[in-house]
Amino acid sequence: MNILLLRPHPGNDRFGLGPFFRVEPLGLEYIGAALRSAGHAVTAADLRFRPSAATWIRRARPQLVCISCLHALEYERVVELAREIRRASPEAFVLAGGHAAAAFPAPLEVPEIDALCLDDGEEIVPLLAAALEKGRPLGDVPGLRLRTGDGWVNTPALERQTCLDLVPLPARDLVDRHRSGYHCLLFKPVWLVETARGCPHRCSFCSVWQLYGRSCRERSIAAVVEDFATAGDSIFVADDLFWHNPARSLELAEALKKRGVFKRWILVQTRTDLICRSADLMAAWRPLAKDFDIFLGLEAATDKGLAGLTKDSGVAESVEGVRLARELRYGINGNFLIDPDWDEDDFRDLWEFVARYGLQRAGFTVLTPLPGTDFFREMAPRIARQPWSNFDMHHLLWEPRVGARRFFELYAETWRRSILNTSGEKSLVDWMKQVRPSQIPYIARVLWRTQRMMKPDAYLREYEKSRPRTTEPLVDFGTGARHGAA
Numbered sequence: 001m002n003i004l005l006l007r008p009h010p011g012n013d014r015f016g017l018g019p020f021f022r023v024e025p026l027g028l029e030y031i032g033a034a035l036r037s038a039g040h041a042v043t044a045a046d047l048r049f050r051p052s053a054a055t056w057i058r059r060a061r062p063q064l065v066c067i068s069c070l071h072a073l074e075y076e077r078v079v080e081l082a083r084e085i086r087r088a089s090p091e092a093f094v095l096a097g098g099h100a101a102a103a104f105p106a107p108l109e110v111p112e113i114d115a116l117c118l119d120d121g122e123e124i125v126p127l128l129a130a131a132l133e134k135g136r137p138l139g140d141v142p143g144l145r146l147r148t149g150d151g152w153v154n155t156p157a158l159e160r161q162t163c164l165d166l167v168p169l170p171a172r173d174l175v176d177r178h179r180s181g182y183h184c185l186l187f188k189p190v191w192l193v194e195t196a197r198g199c200p201h202r203c204s205f206c207s208v209w210q211l212y213g214r215s216c217r218e219r220s221i222a223a224v225v226e227d228f229a230t231a232g233d234s235i236f237v238a239d240d241l242f243w244h245n246p247a248r249s250l251e252l253a254e255a256l257k258k259r260g261v262f263k264r265w266i267l268v269q270t271r272t273d274l275i276c277r278s279a280d281l282m283a284a285w286r287p288l289a290k291d292f293d294i295f296l297g298l299e300a301a302t303d304k305g306l307a308g309l310t311k312d313s314g315v316a317e318s319v320e321g322v323r324l325a326r327e328l329r330y331g332i333n334g335n336f337l338i339d340p341d342w343d344e345d346d347f348r349d350l351w352e353f354v355a356r357y358g359l360q361r362a363g364f365t366v367l368t369p370l371p372g373t374d375f376f377r378e379m380a381p382r383i384a385r386q387p388w389s390n391f392d393m394h395h396l397l398w399e400p401r402v403g404a405r406r407f408f409e410l411y412a413e414t415w416r417r418s419i420l421n422t423s424g425e426k427s428l429v430d431w432m433k434q435v436r437p438s439q440i441p442y443i444a445r446v447l448w449r450t451q452r453m454m455k456p457d458a459y460l461r462e463y464e465k466s467r468p469r470t471t472e473p474l475v476d477f478g479t480g481a482r483h484g485a486a
């Protein structure tokens with residue numbers, strides 16, 4: 001069967017990480033590898049680059065089109081893309097999947113989409129392709145939400161979670177033509193690598209543990225070593241919680257060293273309390289890259305703030321984790337959450353914390369109830385109908401305590417205290433000194449776009465444009481259900 005895999009343009013990357021990170025569609029690469037081994041002809045297109053979806057449809061002539069939807073902010077774009085596909089190829093079966101589609105499928109229940117994938121795709125998509133090819137009933141394919149004459153219905157869930165070793169390596173060649181366009185911060189090109197999936201913690205704002213039931217799955221050491229060894233020099237590790245299993249992480253570090261893997265740059269995401277109890281592990285990993293950055297969910301500057309987010313960790317751990325990582329020469333990036341219900345003192349507490357511990361490399365996002373979380377279900381009555389593209393963690397979804405103008409003044413001031421402010425501590429010249437001459441135009445463009453985050457009016461304009469003018473609720477929970485969810 002001819003199958004086309006599409007990564008849509010997310011549409012809204014005006015704020016936040018968008019300008020800094022553009023990484024390969026790794027989920028589609030794993031699905032592509034699974035489909036190939038079942039004998040299908042697979043084409044993948046990353047629509048953040050040219051050509052358009054219509055051109056890819058003409059080239060690939062697919063019977064099945066798979067669209068990925070990682071983030072809630074992409075829902076509208078995914079629906080638009082499905083419409084475009086329907087027009088260009090009315091006979092093709094259109095399937096959407098990926099984190100946001102699985103965690104909260106309701107916004108994708110439109111006539112132009114035939115089915116939604118409610119779990120990982122490596123097993124489900126080949127089963128669907130086989131059913132379509134052989135004309136078998138689609139209701140027997142597990143893990144789907146199907147559009148039927150009687151509305152949207154769920155097929156039985158997968159009997160057990162997909163084992164990550166089912167597909168040992170992603171089919172990176174499917175999108176390698178865009179490699180030079182994949183970048184993170186100053187590093188370009190970049191490879192996205194996954195060693196494990198899931199997180200056992202229960203932070204209220206995160207939709208990952210709620211989708212995977214706090215489970216953690218690991219790839220085999222052999223597969224990860226092969227992937228690291230064959231990927232390029234700059235690696236972004238997609239794992240939700242790196243170093244989670246100390247014994248396996250230590251074994252992996254040793255195996256990578258034995259294979260002679262040494263990278264220019266590695267970025268991983270983890271927690272400060274885990275760092276506090278993993279000094280040996282961290283020391284074992286540090287020699288694997290010249291520059292090794294850690295992205296930490298710092299979230300709040302007070303214990304009360306952290307407890308409110310069910311972080312299950314305190315500020316003492318944040319401070320000690322950062323100290324320990326720095327002592328081992330790791331670079332620290334992180335993120336703090338800004339609650340719309342804050343008053344002025346809360347902002348000042350955060351500024352003071354950032355200054356005291358030198359956390360100017362951290363970013364700041366607006367606390368946003370992400371679809372698929374209990375937090376979202378709880379907050380939905382306060383959120384009126386507005387575009388999903390506003391769920392980028394840089395928009396206000398309800399009126400903040402200090403009023404929208406004051407909130408954005410304080411928010412923009414928070415960003416002005418970061419290293420991204422080229423009129424602040426780190427000037428444009430300082431940035432340019434860090435890159436090769438050939439990278440200067442690229443980094444100048446990224447920084448220029450980022451200065452918007454320091455301007456209250458830029459946020460306010462967006463807020464006024466999509467200010468909720470109706471009290472119509474955002475979602476109808478009668479339809480937003482995934483397997484077993486309310």
Ligand code: B12
Binds near residue numbers: 117
């Ligand atoms: C890498 C990543 C990014 C990358 C972009 C990735 C890309 N390709 O463009 C960057 C760093 C840019 C990014 C940015 C953001 N991200 Co992000 N990101 C991730 C992360 C860590 C890993 C995704 C990944 O590649 N995993 C590895 C692959 C192998 O797994 P996978 O994608 O899940 O794919 C599997 C299944 O989902 C499924 N599948 C995937 N696609 C498809 C398609 C079809 C058709 C089917 C059938 C199945 C299927 O099968 C795959 C194989 O098993 C996830 C965490 C997560 N666990 O999902 C967060 C995550 C998706 N991001 C999140 C968020 C919030 C953001 C930001 C808003 C954060 C911010 N502070 O600004 C921004 C938004 C940027 C923007 N404006 O577009 C949230 C989304 C929550 C939500 N409900 O919306 C997540 C879940 C993190 C979290 N803990 O909450 N992100």
